[in-house]
Amino acid sequence: MFLHKIKLAGFKSFVDPTTIVLPGNLVGVVGPNGCGKSNVADAVRWVMGETSAKHLRGDSMADVVFNGSTARKPVGRASVEILIDNTEENSNDKRIGGQYAAYDEISIKRKVSRDGQSVYSLNGKRCRRRDVTDVFLGTGLGPRSYAIIEQGMVSRLVEAKPDELREFLEEAAGVSKYKERRRETENRIGHTRENLDRLQDLRDELARNLKHLERQASMAEKYTLLKKEERLRRVQLSGLHWRAFTNDLSEQESKVRNQEETMAERLAEQRRLESSLDAQRAEHGVAMNEFNDGYRAVLDAGAEIARGEETLRNLRERATRTEKALVKELDAMKEARDHLTAEQESIEGLEKTLADKEPALSELERVVAETAEEHAKAEASMQEWSLIWEAVGLRVAEAMREVQAQEGRIEHLKERLANSSERYIRLQKEQDKLDPRGLQQKIEDLATQAREQDAIRVRAESEHEDHQSALQDLRQRIRQLSGTVNTARERIQEARGELSSLQALQQEALGKGQGAVTDWLRKNDLIDRPRLAEKLEVVTGWERAVENVLGAALRAVCVDELEAPSSTLAELREGAVTLFQTNADTGKAAISPHPSGGETARLAEKISAPWSMDTLFAGIHATTDLERALALRATLGWGESIVAPTGEWLGPDWLRVHRGSDPTAGVLPREREIKRLSGIIDTLRVEIEREENAMEIAHQEREAAEEEQSASRARIAEAKRIHATLESRLGEQRMRFDEATRRGRMIAHELAELREQRLQARSSLEEMQASLEEQKADRDRLIRERDAEAAKRGECQTRLTDSRARWQEARDNSHRLAVEVASVRARYDSLSQAGSRNRDQVAKLEIRCRELQRTLTEMDDPLRKQETELAGHRARRQELETILQEARRRVEELDLAIRESDRKRHAISEKIESDRVTLERMRIDRQEIHVRREAIEEQVTASGHVVAEVLEHLPTDANEADWAARIETLAQKISRLGTVNLAAVEERARQAERKENLDTQHQDLVDALETLREAMRDIDKETRNRFTDTYEKVNHQLGVLFPRLFGGGHAHLELTGADPLDAGVTVMARPPGKRNSTIALLSGGEKALTAVALVFALFELNPAPFCLLDEVDAPLDDANVDRFRDLVRDMSARVQFIVITHNKNTMEIANQLIGVTMSEPGVSRLVTVDVEDAIAMVEG
Structure with missing residues (x-):
């Protein structure tokens, strides 16, 4: 296995798609600080499944995505892909096995977006993180294995806890996969024990249910027999009801006919009365017209009289109103002449009063003008004094305010000096209480605790992700199993529906319904015996022929012997039954030769059954079609026949064909379909039970996984809570430290300012006190001037008061006299105008009286x-009223006659309506009887009986009361049985079968549990042997490599426990000339060399396919670097090394150098140099 390429896109500083080609076994990655070299190691660690952002030098997984630079925007996704050469020539004795062993190149890729969700893929197919880690199990590779050594990790390796160091040895020993299997085995044992407990509970519950079902099944059978008898009695009672309703129906029809005849006679009488009434109404109409004409004439005469009377009344009222108006106008004219005389006398008196008062008013107005001028002069003197007084008062007030303000400023300055002194003392005390060094120590302690707690959280998150992945697999498996079970259930439901329909048809065709034959078979315990059609297997295509030949024999009941049933045939009163003896020894039936020289086959050859069928098919041959059968008919012997597949059955002189509604048609194909569907249902039931068991196990595993996930989630939450608390306290302490530092600087600055301010305040106080004395002297001088002006105020005020009194008295007298004159003049004017109006009114009234x-x-x-x-109109109306009276008398006589005729017609109509209601009620009663009789007939027919046959079989003395009493007795018997479980019989059989299956499963689980325990013992044995062997070999290699790297000294491993299965591992190292007791006492370079020795010792035992060293040589001096370099060069023959370094000596051993630059700020790019090609170019 060989690391061939690393592809990065959007990962940390490698924002552009970048491919790092690793062609040799010794590749160096170089570049300046901060250019992104270590991001290469982070990428390899991340793509192999690292889940801790801390180990990737970040706060969250989203930090691995390029976060932007000064010239570039952030990207939304990062991806890393490594390509591993898995061919034989590049295997380094390490190849990926399992399902990927056949691949020459393996691609492992991981993508992450800003939301922190990672997506893994293996050879282009999406997979889980666990699938990626499983690929590297036992190879020494992994996100935190000894094959990737980053900055600072070398020292942490030797300082690791015993349990953590043991993990490196286990990976080197290849027992990590055994530990994983042991963990799975322990989980399976736990689940198996839980399943055993549940299974035992189910078995106990089923045993109790079976006892209960036994009692219920017995009651159900008794209930079925009573219910059957009750149904028969109810059918018979319905027959009795039907007979009674038939008699009632005949009687009711006779009543309806009689009522219809009576109603017809009354309808004829009603029509005669209506004809007479129509003639009377016509005569009444003529008389009514004459009366209306006379009435209208009388009304017209009355209207003329009313109009005349109204006109006469209006004329008289008008004359009366005119006379009253004349009297009123004469009185008004007299009153107006009296008012005119009185007004003239008043005008003369007012003219005399005005002549007396107008000269006195002029004199008073002159006096008012003189007193007003004197008052104005006095008021001007007073205003001049007020202005002088106000100016003096303002200057005094201003001087007093300046004195008070200066005194306030002096007092305030003294208070500031006192406060400044107190403030100075407080600041000195506060400065003494500040303790920055103590706060700094607390910050360091809390930071250490926070880092430890964060490591705990990272481990818990890794476990939680593993649990989450396992839980998703289980949920997917449950969904798949549930879908399979639902599909199978739907298929079994469809098959059951089709089977039920076919079975119902088959039972009807085979005569398994209700009847005398069924009762006889049940009485002789033959009801459950199979029918012949159910045991026959017919060659496809020959069903119709066999059905035609056997006919009703297809319904034959298969029995072991005929003697016992034959003895009770006398009890069979009606119906037909065929019995077929299955074990009869009738001897070898004679086999007829084939007609036409063996061109046909015997029909019995087309049939297979559990017993011989020769007795039913002796002498019956089979041919291909009807034409062939007709051609072979002449070759048939006595008692022989031939049949075609389409059902035509021929003898020497006869032909039989069944077409149409033959009750036995289709029995054999239907029986074959019933058997096929039953087999499908059984198969599906077994499949459903198997899938349900698997689903139950999956549910149990899911519950366990959910519990583990909840526990890991709780651990994560607790770790986060503790870490958050520590971070909060750490932030608080840092804030306190920063505040203490800042406060110390502020206090020092403020003390210096306070000293300066106090000096300035004392100087200002002396100046203010001198200025205050001058201001007080000015204030006293102004007060003396104000007192002199106050003495002049009395004289001015007396002169003003006297002048105001004289002026007000003259003004009041003048005003009062002016008001009196104005009043007299206004009254004079008013009387003059009123006299003029009265003279005009007298003239108008004289004219009005003459009119x-x-x-x-x-x-x-x-x-x-x-x-x-008016007198003429009244005489005409009297004549018309006499004529109207005669017409009214004629109309009243005709009204009386019409009312009498209408009364008679109404009486006959009421009788007819009563008869109609009675007839309708009779018809409804008749219809009700008819409907009830039909309903009873339908009920009887629905139960499979015929009313006539039911009545025929009833005793002659049967009556409804007796039958109802019998039914009530049966109902009481059924009621005494209580609640009956009709499905108990079938449920009992099903539960018994289920209990048997559960017993088998219980034993299988017991056997499986023992097998798992044996497997775990084997795993422990293999793990112990492998770990012990690895421990000894690594210890030996460490003892060899340590002196080589240090130039002397010795180092070894020690177990912290007695059992190699769970004992931790520690490293003991002593460089040359030192006797240190622990690793912690070594220097940084010594720790680095010790870690390198341990890692290379692991590589010697179980070399990982490649090793990535990230600035491991940084803390080493040149001599140690040379020894480190030589060791790496030697091991590169077996292991691929990717070395990230700054050291020139280390660069010299690399076959290829990959330079990482950051010419664009924040963006890493590659520069690759092949050292051999470069040397060749230089030498050339």
């Missing part, structure tokens, strides 16, 4: 004319 007098005179003639016309 009303003329109207009264003109209304006398229309009143007299209207009274004369």
